[in-house]
């Protein structure tokens with residue numbers, strides 16, 4: 001775990017008069033107005049984090065491509081689009097959402113090991129900035145699609161740098177045994193093929209080592225590897241790249257650790273890019289970063305109501321109306337989200353509890369063995385760091401309609417996605 005670095009800017013979701021707020025809106029009032037479970041996002045916080053990323057990489061020609069998978073809510077995408085951000089996408093659906101929100105196609109990069117020909121055609125016609133190619137067969141498919149459309153596809157090879165990143169095994173992507181990217185020698189082969197193909201044009205080089213990584217070390221190691229590959233591609237195939245994409249994965253503060261020292265990382269990255277051969281004399285490589293969680297993770301919370309408190313087998317279970325269907329991170333990745341009462345009433349000393357959902361799975365929990373003042377049924381709890389990979393991974397399992405999302409921005413609280421109804425559960429089905 002990295003050193004505890006204070007998170008950037010003002011703390012989101014302040015406690016005012018004992019009650020948590022988003023901006024000037026009490027989470028109690030929002031829960032009363034929109035029911036629970038409820039996701040609440042702080043737009044100002046998301047934009048503040050975008051500024052923090054830009055400040056950390058100051059001095060570099062930078063594109064921040066928001067990783068849409070973290071939270072594809074259109075209202076958030078629109079905020080980022082208006083602020084000039086780009087997008088990292090991994091599907092045709094994400095491309096559609098990005099374009100709907102007004103993100104400029106020239107700021108969109110497309111990663112993923114399984115892009116289909118249909119998705120490639122859609123992205124090519126849309127004029128995206130780069131296809132981040134992850135295999136030899138994918139390059140063939142892209143060349144063929146480009147040929148059919150009479151277009152030239154902009155390509156960056158995603159390199160697997162074989163670095164180990166200290167994070168959960170499911171969110172580690174930069175080691176050799178991961179399904180992502182290609183080895184440095186294979187990347188050089190691909191650049192050679194791109195150079196010899198009229199339908200392909202090498203524009204960049206790409207790497208992404210994992211998610212919720214707090215240690216800057218593996219990012220720098222990965223950058224060294226890709227800059228070395230870029231240098232060899234230039235010398236051996238005459239390829240002059242425009243950008244290096246360092247991926248996302250910058251770790252944020254949660255219940256167990258602090259956030260990455262992004263400024264420190266930014267300084268080191270800037271120095272390496274300045275020293276590397278650029279696009280042309282006097283024109284250093286452009287840097288793309290793809291943060292998802294860093295931008296929206298702590299800009300969102302999940303507000304949930306306690307249904308029952310139950311003692312059984314020597315344990316105390318706080319049963320809430322949100323569970324793994326609204327936040328799968330605790331059970332799937334061992335995610336440790338801070339969970340606090342929405343109203344602090346000063347009653348009751350902390351007890352060790354499991355906070356569990358209503359889903360019929362023993363693996364359905366929001367937190368285990370947490371110390372919490374024992375809430376009463378009806379009390380509201382606030383699950384923090386729920387702006388990223390929360391709604392995005394929500395499901396209808398147990399035929400549970402997905403919750404509403406509220407965005408607080410510019411003093412207003414807006415319902416940006418209505419709660420699903422039972423009728424949504426059978427939409428598109430027939431008997």
Ligand code: LLP
Pocket residue numbers: 067069070088111112171208210211212247248249250290291292293294329333388389
């Ligand atoms: N770029 C690429 C190519 C990615 O695959 C990802 C995330 C990102 C950027 C953004 O990573 P971030 O900055 O958000 O860490 N569901 C998991 C995280 C999976 C991340 C997948 N890829 C979780 O809840 O921890």
